Structures are given as structure tokens and as C-alpha cells.
Amino acid sequence: MKWLLWKDYRHNRIILLLGLGFLLVPHLFALYALHRQASQSWGMQHPWQYAFGVSSYAGLLISLLTIALIAGSAIAGERVDRSAEFLASLPIARRTIVASKLVLVMTIAAVIWATDGALFGCLAAADSPEMGRLFPDWQKGLAMFAAVGLAISGIAWLFSSLTTSPMLSVWAGMVSPPAIIGGTAYMNHLFELRMSDDQLGLFCAGICLTLGIAGFIAGTWYYLRRVEP
Amino acid sequence: MIASTETGPALELIGLTKRFGRTLGVDRLSLTIPRGSVFGLLGPNGAGKSTTIRMLMGMLAPTDGQARVLGIDVAADPVEVKQRVGYVPETHHIYRWMRVGEVLGFCKSCFRKWNDQTCRELVELFGLDLEKKVKHLSKGTQVKLALLLAVAHEPELLLLDEPLSGLDPIAREEFLDGVLRTICERGQTVLISSHMLDDVRRLADTVGFLYEGRLLLQDNLDTLLASTKRISATLGDGCRPTQAPDGTIWQRIEGREWIVTLRDFTPEKLGQIQATQGVEHASVIDLGLEELFKDLIRGQRVAS
Numbered sequence: 001m002k003w004l005l006w007k008d009y010r011h012n013r014i015i016l017l018l019g020l021g022f023l024l025v026p027h028l029f030a031l032y033a034l035h036r037q038a039s040q041s042w043g044m045q046h047p048w049q050y051a052f053g054v055s056s057y058a059g060l061l062i063s064l065l066t067i068a069l070i071a072g073s074a075i076a077g078e079r080v081d082r083s084a085e086f087l088a089s090l091p092i093a094r095r096t097i098v099a100s101k102l103v104l105v106m107t108i109a110a111v112i113w114a115t116d117g118a119l120f121g122c123l124a125a126a127d128s129p130e131m132g133r134l135f136p137d138w139q140k141g142l143a144m145f146a147a148v149g150l151a152i153s154g155i156a157w158l159f160s161s162l163t164t165s166p167m168l169s170v171w172a173g174m175v176s177p178p179a180i181i182g183g184t185a186y187m188n189h190l191f192e193l194r195m196s197d198d199q200l201g202l203f204c205a206g207i208c209l210t211l212g213i214a215g216f217i218a219g220t221w222y223y224l225r226r227v228e229p
Numbered sequence: 230m231i232a233s234t235e236t237g238p239a240l241e242l243i244g245l246t247k248r249f250g251r252t253l254g255v256d257r258l259s260l261t262i263p264r265g266s267v268f269g270l271l272g273p274n275g276a277g278k279s280t281t282i283r284m285l286m287g288m289l290a291p292t293d294g295q296a297r298v299l300g301i302d303v304a305a306d307p308v309e310v311k312q313r314v315g316y317v318p319e320t321h322h323i324y325r326w327m328r329v330g331e332v333l334g335f336c337k338s339c340f341r342k343w344n345d346q347t348c349r350e351l352v353e354l355f356g357l358d359l360e361k362k363v364k365h366l367s368k369g370t371q372v373k374l375a376l377l378l379a380v381a382h383e384p385e386l387l388l389l390d391e392p393l394s395g396l397d398p399i400a401r402e403e404f405l406d407g408v409l410r411t412i413c414e415r416g417q418t419v420l421i422s423s424h425m426l427d428d429v430r431r432l433a434d435t436v437g438f439l440y441e442g443r444l445l446l447q448d449n450l451d452t453l454l455a456s457t458k459r460i461s462a463t464l465g466d467g468c469r470p471t472q473a474p475d476g477t478i479w480q481r482i483e484g485r486e487w488i489v490t491l492r493d494f495t496p497e498k499l500g501q502i503q504a505t506q507g508v509e510h511a512s513v514i515d516l517g518l519e520e521l522f523k524d525l526i527r528g529q530r531v532a533s
Contacts, residue, residue, distance in 0.1 A: 003338040083323070084322075085318065089311065090339045090340075091312040227287065
């Protein structure tokens, strides 16, 4: 399992480096902005809180792409370069292979949440007026991020298991939340359901969570049932 | 030396069938290969050799039938089959970003058994650079690496799918004489699919001919070559044989020359041909494996 984890990490090294960039770049921008505006402080009491609040929010947002890339490439990435055939010729149980890939996806998600998620949560919870103005419902925002992230990764994982195309899998994952949110809003309008924004958000988050979990379960189930690499 | 304590055949295929949509890849293939034998699986491109080997490795699900490898049902326990079998595929897809040393470490971690000494010897024999990345290896060197990976865990059965294509003659010789011969002498079972009939002739004791997914013929190689003959007969002017003799694999008439390739040849069969109306003279020609292969395939093409 240790060697498998190492292999999966190395196989997806470019995505991981890209993801690291997605995590760091917004904060580097924040540092740069703070440095340039050091004497003026933007007229705020805690400008650094505001800067890193925004950068961690931006980091969370673009890290959704990292999640999609890693989940979409997890299985299909080895099929497209046919290294999955080499792996399939080795005496490794498919459940071990899939578990290693799941661990990688979950680890990436955990790192994103442990850094940008935690930072954003802490800064937003500090209750500064600037953050309060910019993110009045930050708890709901974080919950929505989690639901959308789960939907993106679950759908990308499912497509990765079904197809040989990482591109298609990533695309399917990224498209799913806008499709869910747009579709729900359209249904609300079409059937005159008169859901409030809060209700609509909750409903979308529920669908995202369900689809994400279902995607992971269905993708794993299909991979385990399949004989071919 | 690895020798299975279990008895029973090394390979047992019972009505193994694989369909790809409407195309039949392997058609009700039934075959038994005893332990310790070296079996040459021959056939033209698309005959179903690779498909059969992939099903034996549990990398392709059969549409119908059953495959038992070393007494294990492949569908039920493919991981155990892979533990005990060495496999060299036709095309190599080893992780291109790995260094040779990393490939060896990765594969070693997957197998219960791994002979470090064999591994070291083959690294030296093949001149593999452990620091080199797979993507920087030549095709021939990738083949050598694949061969090393197939034998380093001391498999009881080797499945070789066109293993030597891409190897230069010297490396081929080294592998055939140095590695495969040792394996054959140890009593391990080998199934080798190859277009290089000379290599098969040198190693195999039994051969099977596949054509369009069907097993046309399976026999001990020496017996087969001894019992299959080509007969060249001279026909009288305007004479043509009305019927092919029993056991005809392929026949051709060109001008006054009638050439027949016969299975289960006996002097009586030669007598029958000589007694055929219009035959003025008939002589027997010995066949090599390549000629037998060609005649068998030609005969099937004419028949179909």
C-alpha cells in the first residue's frame, strides 16, 4: 500500500504541484498587496485579516479545480497512458488500488480544508467589520463550498471510473455544480415553487452532497466490478 | 528452483469465448497444458492469441467458458494467479516516469516472492541502468525490463505474448539461451506466443495453432512435424485430381504440379495419391514449422 500511495502521488505530481500553486498564489498576492499598501492600511483596522480572508476564499475557489483534476485523473489518467495495464498485470487487489486512489483524493481535499478552509473560517469568525461586510453568511458559504467540492470530486471520480478520458472526467465534475444550481433555479422559476434564496441554497447543497457521495460510491463500485484495467 | 507441489495441468481452458460486440475474438477455446511443458501458441495477427493470454491473466473477462491457471479459477482469484504467473505483454506500459530501480522496487513490493539474486543477474545481463527513467529506455531495453519483471518473482508459469519483438538478435539469443532455457530446464511451464517461429521451434515441445479464435491444431511439435508432410505430384496433361486426400491441410495446383500438405501422413496415403488417376509421379517433402504454419493458415483461408 505504501508503494501504491507513492506511485499515485508521483503519477499525479503535476496536478499536485499545480494544486500547491493554487493554494499559495492567492496568499502571495495578498502579501504583495499588503506590502504595497503598508502605509495606507486601506483605511482598515486589520488589513491583513481582510487580505488573507479574501486570499483564502480565492484559494478555496480555485482549489475546486485541483479537486476536479485529481479525482478526474485518478483512474482515467492511468488508462489514457495505458499504465493501468501494467498495474493490472501485478498481483494487487483492485480494492487496494482504488483505496490508494481514494486516499490521495481525500488527502488533497483535507489539505485544502486544513489550510485555506481553516484560515478562512478563523478569519471570518474573528468578526472584523471588513470581513463581516464582505462575507456576511460565511458559515453558509463554507458549507456550500464543501457541498460543491464533494459534487465536483464525486462526479469527476465516477466519470474517471467509467471512461478513459481524464479531460472528460474533469469537465463533468466542474460542470456539475453550475448545472445543479442553474437547474434548481430554473425549476424554481418554471414551477413557481417560490423558494427563498436560503431554501434554494440548502436544496442545491443537498443535491450536491447526494450526487457527490453517490458518484464516489458508484465509481468505486464500477471499478471493483470491472475486470479490464 | 520453483516447482509447484500441486498436481493437475498448468492451464486448463474450457470453452473459453470472448466477443467484442459482434466480433468473435476467441471461439470456444478448449485447451489443456500440462505442468512443465513449453507450449507455443501460434497464429496470424488477430487470431486471438493476445486476447487468450489476457483472459488467462484475469485482465479481460471472458464472455463464456472458464480458465483455470495452476488449478485456480482466474475469474474467482485473479490476484493469486498473478502472484504465481510471470507475464510479458506484447506492448509494454510500465510507468514511463519511473526509474528502472523504482520499477523493480514497486514490483518487488507487490509479490510475495522476489529473487534478488535473479534480479541482479538479469540487470547485469541486460545492462539495465537502474537510474534511467523508463521513458528514456529504448524499445529493446523496455522489453528486457519486462522480461526481468516476469521472471524475478520465480513464477510457476510464464505467459509470454510476443516477448522478443523489439529485441536485437544478440539480446534475443541471450534471453532464449540464457533465461528461457534455464526456466524450461527447471520444469516451469511456459506459454509463448510468437511470430518468430524459429524461437518457438527451439523452445516449445507442444504447439497450438489459433485461427480466427479457434484452435485448429494442438500436438507435440516433433510428432506434428514428423507426421505432416508435403507431397509434390506431377499430373498428366489435362488431368486434375477430383478429390483431396484425407487429412489435407492445404493444396495447390499449378500447371502440372499438384502440391498437397497432409496431416497424419503414412506411406499408405502416399500410395493413395500415387494411385490417383492422372498422377505420374509423387514425392514426399519434409516441412519446417514455418511452412506448416503457412500451409495451415492458407488452407483455412481457402476454406473460409
